[in-house]
Amino acid sequence: MENLGNDLLNLFTLTNMLCILLGTVVGMVFGALPGLGTVIAVALLLPVTFTLPPLAGILMLLATYQAGEYGGSISAILLGVPGTPQAAATVIDGHPMASNDSPGKALSYSLVSSSIGGIFGGLVLIFVSVPLAKFALNFGSPEYFLLGVIGLMAVGLLSGQDKIKSMISVVLGLMAGTVGVDTLTGVNRATFNQPELMDGINLVAFLVGMFAISELFIMISKGLNVRYEADRRTLKTGLTWKEIKGIGRSTTIGSLIGAGTGILPGIGGGASCWFAYAVVSKTSKTPEAFGKGSAEGIAAPESSNNASAGGALVPFLALGIPGSAAVAIIMGAFIMHGIQPGPNVFTAERDLVYGIFYGFILTTVAMYLIGRLLTPVFARVLVIPNSFLVATVLVLCLIGIYASKSAFFDLWLALGIGVVFYILKRLQYSVSSVIIAYVLAPIIEENFRRSLTLSNGSYDVFFSSAYSIVLVLLIVAAIAAAIYGELNRRRNRPDAETSDYGVE
Amino acid sequence: MTWKHLNSLMSVILIMGGIGYALNLNHSASQAIYFSGSGVGPTYFPNALTAILVLLCIVTLIRNLRDKSPENTGKVTTANSGYILATLGLAIAFIASWQILGYFYLNVFALLTILLTIYRIEFGIRNSLLVAAVTSAFTTGFLFALFGKILEISF
Numbered sequence: 075m076e077n078l079g080n081d082l083l084n085l086f087t088l089t090n091m092l093c094i095l096l097g098t099v100v101g102m103v104f105g106a107l108p109g110l111g112t113v114i115a116v117a118l119l120l121p122v123t124f125t126l127p128p129l130a131g132i133l134m135l136l137a138t139y140q141a142g143e144y145g146g147s148i149s150a151i152l153l154g155v156p157g158t159p160q161a162a163a164t165v166i167d168g169h170p171m172a173s174n175d176s177p178g179k180a181l182s183y184s185l186v187s188s189s190i191g192g193i194f195g196g197l198v199l200i201f202v203s204v205p206l207a208k209f210a211l212n213f214g215s216p217e218y219f220l221l222g223v224i225g226l227m228a229v230g231l232l233s234g235q236d237k238i239k240s241m242i243s244v245v246l247g248l249m250a251g252t253v254g255v256d257t258l259t260g261v262n263r264a265t266f267n268q269p270e271l272m273d274g275i276n277l278v279a280f281l282v283g284m285f286a287i288s289e290l291f292i293m294i295s296k297g298l299n300v301r302y303e304a305d306r307r308t309l310k311t312g313l314t315w316k317e318i319k320g321i322g323r324s325t326t327i328g329s330l331i332g333a334g335t336g337i338l339p340g341i342g343g344g345a346s347c348w349f350a351y352a353v354v355s356k357t358s359k360t361p362e363a364f365g366k367g368s369a370e371g372i373a374a375p376e377s378s379n380n381a382s383a384g385g386a387l388v389p390f391l392a393l394g395i396p397g398s399a400a401v402a403i404i405m406g407a408f409i410m411h412g413i414q415p416g417p418n419v420f421t422a423e424r425d426l427v428y429g430i431f432y433g434f435i436l437t438t439v440a441m442y443l444i445g446r447l448l449t450p451v452f453a454r455v456l457v458i459p460n461s462f463l464v465a466t467v468l469v470l471c472l473i474g475i476y477a478s479k480s481a482f483f484d485l486w487l488a489l490g491i492g493v494v495f496y497i498l499k500r501l502q503y504s505v506s507s508v509i510i511a512y513v514l515a516p517i518i519e520e521n522f523r524r525s526l527t528l529s530n531g532s533y534d535v536f537f538s539s540a541y542s543i544v545l546v547l548l549i550v551a552a553i554a555a556a557i558y559g560e561l562n563r564r565r566n567r568p569d570a571e572t573s574d575y576g577v578e
Numbered sequence: 579m580t581w582k583h584l585n586s587l588m589s590v591i592l593i594m595g596g597i598g599y600a601l602n603l604n605h606s607a608s609q610a611i612y613f614s615g616s617g618v619g620p621t622y623f624p625n626a627l628t629a630i631l632v633l634l635c636i637v638t639l640i641r642n643l644r645d646k647s648p649e650n651t652g653k654v655t656t657a658n659s660g661y662i663l664a665t666l667g668l669a670i671a672f673i674a675s676w677q678i679l680g681y682f683y684l685n686v687f688a689l690l691t692i693l694l695t696i697y698r699i700e701f702g703i704r705n706s707l708l709v710a711a712v713t714s715a716f717t718t719g720f721l722f723a724l725f726g727k728i729l730e731i732s733f
Contacts, residue, residue, distance in 0.1 A: 125729075132706065175613075194719065238634055239638065241634055242592065242631065242634045242635060242638065248627050249596070249599060249624065252623065261620040263620060263621070264602050264603045265602075266602055290665070291665070294661045295659075296656070297658070298658065298661060298697045298698075299700065362702065384686075461697035461698055464693075464697070465689075465693040465697065466690070466717060467651070468689075468693070469686055469690060469717070469721070472672070472673070473721070477725075482676075482677045485673045489666070489670065496583075499587055500654075501581075501584065501585055519623045522623060523622070523623065526618045527618060531618065
């Protein structure tokens with residue numbers, strides 16, 4: 075109880091509150107704007123965390139992540155265009171409800187269910203990550219290496235349409251993560267005689283180039299002077315108790331599915347919201363209402379994508395494995411502050427971890443309050459044409475990159491990365507796989523080398539304990555499942571190979 | 579260019595990039611101990627990655643060459659490619675000008691004004707320029723107040 079008091083005292087500081095506020099507003103705006111989305115918002119705010127205490131910086135990114143999940147539903151409901159991939163299922167019932175009845179009511183269902191899902195995800199984070207971390211203390215270097223490989227396999231094989239291209243993306247991310255001075259021997263690796271690369275590729279330049287600059291090119295392709303017309307009749311958000319009770323079942327199912335799938339690396343909110351929608355629509359007492367503006371059809375995917383945010387933090391904090399691109403960027407903030415997520419962080423950085431636990435719940439509360447107050451304002455942001463957004467975000471990207479290290483080299487690097495990843499995205503390579511592999515590369519390599527050093531180069535070390543055998547079996551099962559899935563996909567759709575943008 | 583050509587070209591570029599990475603890596607590490615007692619030196623893991631990359635790219639290349647679907651043989655089209663190139667060119671000019679001449683905020687104002695004028699050119703040059711100049715002045719002023727005055731970050 076005494077610890078809880080201290081944890082809350084550490085949490086309720088002015089800096090932390092302001093950071094949560096800023097993160098929530100930025101996340102909601104970026105989430106609402108089609109084309110930008112949560113990941114770009116988190117990437118753009120990453121350089122700001124340099125100047126902040128670790129807890130404040132990480133809470134800001136978490137608030138952005140949470141609020142972005144709800145923000146995506148604003149454009150999904152008002153425009154019929156999801157602001158984020160996670161809000162895609164919300165369009166089916168959110169937009170009809172907004173058109174037929176009241177946009178404010180549809181947004182209220184989204185906000186309330188997102189908040190309940192967020193709280194549920196936070197509770198799962200608190201109650202699951204501690205025992206999981208305690209269990210993970212039994213692991214040695216071979217198990218950590220295998221865990222890292224499982225994380226990569228899950229991301230590479232479960233996400234994206236093209237498994238081989240996803241695996242190439244994983245390898246590219248790992249290769250990028252090995253650039254710089256080798257920490258064990260001091261040898262320069264793939265620095266191409268550039269002193270700026272001795273510390274490795276600047277994370278901010280890499281992220282902003284990969285996610286933001288490449289996305290700006292895609293936004294330009296889609297049209298610069300597209301002007302959305304949002305229905306702004308009644309945007310005031312609020313539900314009666316009876317209405318909240320009406321979505322209780324779908325919100326519970328959505329939260330359970332979201333938190334469960336969030337824990338599994340590589341699946342994330344995008345898939346969980348469709349899964350939740352399918353389950354709720356099939357088990358509803360009024361299945362005929364789905365697709366025509368059903369409140370349950372909004373509540374299920376929205377609670378699911380916010381619950382998955384909390385779930386995704388479980389393997390990240392307990393095992394050091396990020397399950398999604400946004401969490402990988404948050405891991406970048408940890409690394410920049412010299413903190414390595416994983417079971418040891420629970421003892422080495424106890425205040426930080428518990429600050430994140432309770433802070434995550436607080437970010438959900440902030441999302442609810444700001445959502446209730448400012449949703450009408452965010453709805454107005456939607457009418458800003460892409461021409462203004464592209465120009466302004468481009469400048470913000472360049473400022474963010476320069477501010478991180480004050481090096482012009484990073485600006486050139488980010489621009490080059492932006493062009494390359496624009497092409498790779500169009501060819502359906504998986505950008506999420508690249509970034510997750512990039513942040514996992516040092517952990518995987520270090521544990522791989524340490525394991526082989528301990529075993530004098532024998533690969534038997536990866537089969538030396540019951541844990542590692544189970545992990546190896548999981549890897550084999552993941553590969554088998556991916557091959558089976560790929561064969562099935564080809565059998566059903568033999569002509570589906572290449573399409574335009576590789577939307578993840 | 580068709581999607582097939584672009585896919586093949588990308589696979590070849592990735593293979594060449596992987597080989598270049600491995601060559602640079604092994605050259606850089608040539609003065610150091612290649613192998614520790616366990617046989618795992620600083621180049622072991624990256625070289626293994628290169629081998630996997632080359633293998634996967636060859637698989638993609640072969641699969642792509644065998645794919646005769648209409649999607650793969652269709653032409654690659656990029657809507658607004660002129661705007662993309664203009665944005666890229668202006669971003670390069672902006673970074674170069676900022677690096678060589680300095681005057682960050684002046685460069686920001688110029689970049690935003692030119693970009694917005696080009697993006698809105700369909701509304702007429704005078705209208706676009708006016709809107710762009712006003713928007714850029716406001717945005718640059720906001721950035722100066724935020725970074726220059728409040729956060730005291732110098733560019």
